[in-house]
Amino acid sequence: MNISEYKGVMVFAEQRDGEIQKVSLELLGEGRRLADELKTDLTAIFLGHDIRNKANELVYYGADKVVVADHEILKTYMTEPYTKTMTKMVNEYKPDIILVGATAFGRDLAPRVSARVATGLTADCTSLEVDKDTSLLLMTRPAFGGNIMATIICPDHRPQMSTVRAGVMLKLERDESRKGEIVDYSISLSSDDKRVEILEIVNEEKTKANIEDANILVSGGRGVGKKENFDILEKLAHEFKGLVSGSRATVDAGWVDRSQQVGQTGTTVRPDLYFACGISGAIQHLAGMEESEFIIAINKNAEAPIFDVADLGIVGDLHKVIPAVIEELKKAKKEA
Amino acid sequence: MNIIVCIKQVPDTNEVRLDPKTGTLIREGVPSIINPDDKSGLEAALVLKDKIGAKVTVLTMGPPQADLALREALAMGADRAILLTDRAFAGSDTLATSSVLASAIREMDYDLIIAGRQAIDGDTAQVGPQIAEHLDIAQISYVEELELVDKALVIKRAFEGGYFKIKAQMPCLITTLTEMNTPRYMSVSGIFDAYREKEVEKWTSENITINKETIGLNGSPTKVKKSFTKGVKAAGKKYEVDHKEAAKIIIENLKEKYII
Structure with missing residues (x-):
């Protein structure tokens, strides 16, 4: 050659x-x-x-x-x-x-x-x-x-x-x-x-927004606890005109769709703002989001590895913190 | 019907931790497992065996201890197991690995070759398609469902945001996703057979016909120049305050950053 x-x-x-x-x-x-x-x-x-x-x-x-x-x-x-x-x-x-x-x-x-x-x-x-x-x-x-x-x-x-x-x-x-x-x-x-024959093409998520394109992501992990608890994350995402995503654990548990998975085996994202809620920060997750502009982590466990990559860390219960953030955000919007 | 399933023994990367002080990998105590995508491929083969009596051969290239992964496959129900192990194979990249596996497959009868989509230690997703290329047969990757209809395969092939339904004639190669199924456990009698009745055949480079210049470290086009752990980024501020105070801090920060 x-x-x-x-x-x-x-x-x-x-x-x-x-x-x-x-x-x-x-x-x-x-x-x-x-x-x-x-x-x-x-x-x-x-x-x-x-x-x-x-x-x-x-x-x-x-x-x-x-x-x-x-x-x-x-x-x-x-x-x-x-x-x-x-x-x-x-x-x-x-x-x-x-x-x-x-x-x-x-x-x-x-x-x-x-x-x-x-x-x-x-x-x-x-x-x-x-x-x-x-x-x-x-x-x-x-x-x-x-x-x-x-x-x-x-x-x-x-x-x-x-x-x-x-x-x-x-x-x-x-x-x-x-x-x-x-x-x-x-x-x-x-x-x-061709060698094979395509019988049917099905586009499943054409209408769904793509987490890769979102400027703001509110992401949940195992700490969210159950599927219904993602509602509050949805509310926060809505206030920011952002989208909800999740860690592999939440996808495996069936709480969020695979198309919303952030991480090494999911999608790599780099939004302006990334909320990591109840996400411990497994390396495979960090690989998919650590390039985000600003990372806010909310986690009960002060030792969680997610705090090592977060720009702002809150040690606390996301179920209390997120509603408070929504309230403050509404206040801030009124003032503006 | 003859099915060959290519599997790889991998360290369970979910169990790997970094030493927070040195930033190096802690390898001790990390269990070895059959790569998850491959295990689902094996399960898909065993389902066909249950239905139509296919003969299932598991094939792996690796060090002698990969014997354990093959025994597990036999205990799950595979009929034959082949371990390609030779110092000459060591250091092979994906292209060299696929050359070795394809050469071994040429020594056997096959209708369907199954490989996992990708291995959790390398995440390349290359070896399956490269084997298909060496054998000059069709490939269908990212397979989520597999059905045998009138001697043809009807396959659900996933992609981002949808799937294809594909009809393929055999021989062909598919790469499978873990989403496809839940692999069965080894049965007690299966474990007994795997260690007492069945054997793992050991093949070296002498058992296959291959150009020695295309295998091992020297036969690999790609080389690892260096590997390293990512530098630890300086952590930001961490607050342990009540939720109302926390919300105020978050909003203040976002205002400073002009995000709101």
Whole structure:
């Protein structure tokens, strides 16, 4: 393998129902930063059907070039047609770095592509840096349930591939004055390439707000006690125009939905304000929320590890403190 | 029907604690378990065995002590257990691991291969899809439900905010989620069989056909440059006051931060 042939940063721009996924915009922001540092170009690859009119969006968010594969068979994510198309693009464009969002589809596609082109893949990265001496990509990720961080390199194979967690990287401001090249990529696919058949697509939570996008989260843990007690958290969230989320324990207990789970095995969030109510602060939970701007912890146990990451800690009974906070908040709103 | 279930023995990461002073991992006393997603995959295989009499083989790559995980799988009802253990495999990343497992699978008959979606120690979710690629068969990951309908599999495949219903012909590989089922316990007679009647076959790199340059630390494209525990962030202020006072402090802080 001639490593010097591989140049540029490539981002897999994931769409669902024609809608570009937020994590892909975040990756364009991060990819832009890496490309500038390496003095190279940022290419977005965009697979789908009837999506060409959206390719400009990827330029507005940082891409120098968008390679669009528009095909009926690529409308909905399927492993083999996507792998075949992406592998062909990788072999032709020979990128130095490839970033894929660590979604339920990105984590299906990236390993398959990595095995097909026989290169390394680092999963669920939370930080990417360029090594000043070697120009290698330093891919840092949590492991061991978030207990340790590991920095991974891929020294002798190309491309250097990484999936990246949603909600960790920062997207750029949308800028319509940004210029880029749109390339129509032709790919021949037949229904034989599908290998499996999608009988039905069910979207369950389209109407539900996404905790990843919330500016303010009121999160509950085991200390909330029971499902009904989440009502008071809902009230507080409502006053802040925020959303309710929960720790893994509350999801396992059936108190909140899995889509509301914050943590290593759930969603990574970084809201402006994070209330941790009755959450002890298991490492796997902290891994999903410690980047929040301001963290308030309310917990009976003064020794709870959540207080180590909280900006403001209240040792007390959340069932008393939260109603008092709601009352004070209403007062403050009246005064304002 | 031949089912191969790939399992991994992992430390129970829920039981791992950090030393608050040094910030290092406390590894002592952490129990080893069958990775939860894999255990649900095994349960799904055993359900098919109960229904149609499938033959279930469990396969793992690991150190000699992974024997324990395989014995547990046998005691739950698996028919055959294979432990791939060799110094040559040590240090394998996901791609090298998948090459070893795929080479072992090529030595057997199979209709369905099941792997857990991801292991709780590595959380990569890569080995399953990479095995499928090496074997050039279809993969369906994030499986929540599995049904056998007229020799085809009908599968509920989860994604963020929904699911696909997918029909797949065999041979294929699926990766399973813990949400799928509640794995059965080992039975007393199963435990007896697992230690007295059944055996765990030990395979080394001599039992499989594989390019030695693609396995172990040297055959792995990715390398760990360093690992570290996250620096402890300076803790903020902590108040132990009555709830009314606490509420006032919270609101004052939020005003200062211009959040309200």
